Amino acid sequence: MNQEEMFMKRIKQGEKIEATDWMPDEYRQLLIKLIHMHAVSEIMGAYPEKEWVPKAPSLRRKLAIMAKVQDEMGHGQLLLRIVEDLVYPLGKKREDLIEDIYYHRVKFHNVFHMEARTWADAGLIGWLVDGAAIINQAALLSTSYGPYARVLKRICAEESFHMQHGENIILTLAMGTAKQKQMLQDSLNYWWESLLFFFGPKEVTPAAERMIHYRIRTLTNEQLRQKFFDKYIPRIHSIGLTIPDPHLKYDTEKKCWVYTEPDWKKFSEIVKKNNGPKSRERIELRRQAHEGGRWVRQAMLCKPVG
Amino acid sequence: MKVANAKQAQEDQDYHRVLCEFLFQLADDELTLGHRDSEWLGLSPDIEGDVAFSSIAQDEVGHAVFYFDLLHELGEKNPDQLAFARPLTERRNATLLERENGDFAYSIVRHYLYDVFDSCRLEAIEQSSYQPLAQGAIKIRREEYYHRLHMSAYLNRLGQAGGEAKKRLEKAIHDIWPEIGGLFCWGEYENKLFEYGIISISVKELQERWIMQVKSTLLKAGLPWPGDWPKVKRDGRKGEHSPDLAKLLSTMSEVYQSDPSARW
DSSP states (O other): OOHHHHHHHHHHTTOOBOTTSOOOHHHHHHHHHHHHHHHHHHHHTHHHHHTTGGGOSSHHHHHHHHHHHHHHHHHHHHHHHHHHHHHGGGTOOHHHHHHHHHTTOSOOOGGGGSOOOSHHHHHHIIIIIHHHHHHHHHHHTTOSBHHHHHHHHHHHHHHHHHHHHHHHHHHHHHTSOHHHHHHHHHHHHHHHHHHHHHTOOSSOOHHHHHHHHTTSOOSOHHHHHHHHHHHHHHHHHHTTOOOSOTTOEEETTTTEEEOOOOOHHHHHHHHTTOOSTTHHHHHHHHHHHHHHTHHHHHHHTSOOOO | OOBOSHHHHHHSHHHHHHHHHHHHHHHHHHHHHHHHHHTTTTTSSSHHHHHHHHHHHHHHHHHHHHHHHHHHHTTOOOHHHHHHSOOGGGOOSOGGGGSOOOSHHHHHHHHHHHHHHHHHHHHHHTTOSBHHHHHHHHHHHHHHHHHHHHHHHHHHHHHHHOHHHHHHHHHHHHHHHHHHGGGGOOOTTHHHHHHTTSSSSOHHHHHHHHHHHHHHHHHHTTOOOOOOOOOOSSOGGGTOOOHHHHHHHHHHTHHHHHOTTSOO
16 A cells, blocks of 8 residues: 555544644645635634724623634634644745735635625624634534644634624614614625625535545535525524525425525635725735734844843 | 722712722723724734734723723713713823824833833722722732733843834834823822822832833833933823824724614
8 A cells, every 4th residue: 555545544534634644745735725715714804803893882892802803813823823834844934824815825715805894794794704604614623634623623612602792793783773773684685695605606626526535624615505504594584684685495305595696706706816895905904914013023033131 | 998899988978089080090091002902903913913912902991891890880870881982081091092003112112111000000909998999909910910021021022132123112112201191190189099098009109110110121121211201291181182082982982872872
């Protein structure tokens, strides 16, 4: 048995691969692509909420949203540490991984290219975007790469708090004044398409196929989207909101949700070309933070006396 | 003199007034700086620094909540109303804390100088005649210790690195210094605070302790001690504030004020 066959045997037996184990280049590259994108999405995910952290309308909300967004940055940090180990043999470092964002060498989730326009949007991001993320991440818990699986366990636990944090904001608005209810419905109308985009196109790409082969992931985009519908459509209806899709229904024969396909060209434009409503502005903020903070990082490397 | 709870404090009108005035200073200092800290989200020099600033922001706002809760027990409005709906002229924070964040050097220097000040002040209220305040101060001081450690580590390393880092720190100190005096203005009841034992160390003594600690840190970091500071132009303790605070308050209360009677 050659190295590659031994490796696949371990994968098929459900063993976890560790950072220092031998792995095929393709496996390493797929992991880097997936986890780097995940890390960067967590970090870029702070920006839509950044606009609402200073505006949280009560002391309790202020503390909660600060803690929530801090978690996201913390997830970004944990995930970057994993990618750092993976790219180490390739001669790349943390600095490169961050620079990749503003040189457009790494993608991030479509939702974080969108504008957070109102307090209801801030709540909805917590409830449904984090809710969608949990579906995605929970499905990755069984991933064949050990370091990723362990970090995901912690991330999922924290994300479920975020979902509750978002849900709490949403429920308060749903039971609030007519204006608050309207703000909430507007928010769902605005985010629905992005939520459909979140899980990616229906067709299984060659890269996704390879990830399934290596058991990096086990479910397809569409399977994940259906799980999201199963969990959240009844909840959305139960608080009196209308989903902006007149064709949405449950097909009892096929046992799946039927919905209007979003415009996937628009999705590509946002995610692959960074042409979403807020893409450029947020990438620029990230660039400024990284370039503007270079003097601090460099100075901190000097060894202090005493 | 020991005052066990809000009810007892309310029995002495003058004590009650002096105590509340002081609690507003504490609450507003912490809320204002905590809010500024939270603005570093997504902008810190590295991801680790981002997470750290957020922890500190949460601590500061958490402390503000503690002081607002005490005020509410003493008969003031509810904590959210106090935090979100008081006009600028009723805010009692030192003006230094309301200033926009500026660069990282400004934020670090300001925070360090405030943290030393706050830990001296907390030391003085650990023995406070007002028992609920004294108890809280003990817990808060434990957290402030880590803020000071974090900020002084930055200050020390950035200062010793020399070059651009040192230049930026020097500029920050230069910009901050004219407003330092505001930290040590404690409003019109300053003497009564000490007489009533609400603080156990006089403001003059606190200032000397602060100078000693700050001087030694600056020296170690290779930074000059700027000497005496001028009398402040605006005294935050009297409700005199800069346009920076007006802007901060309008942002902070934007959603709340869109319908103050709604639940959020």
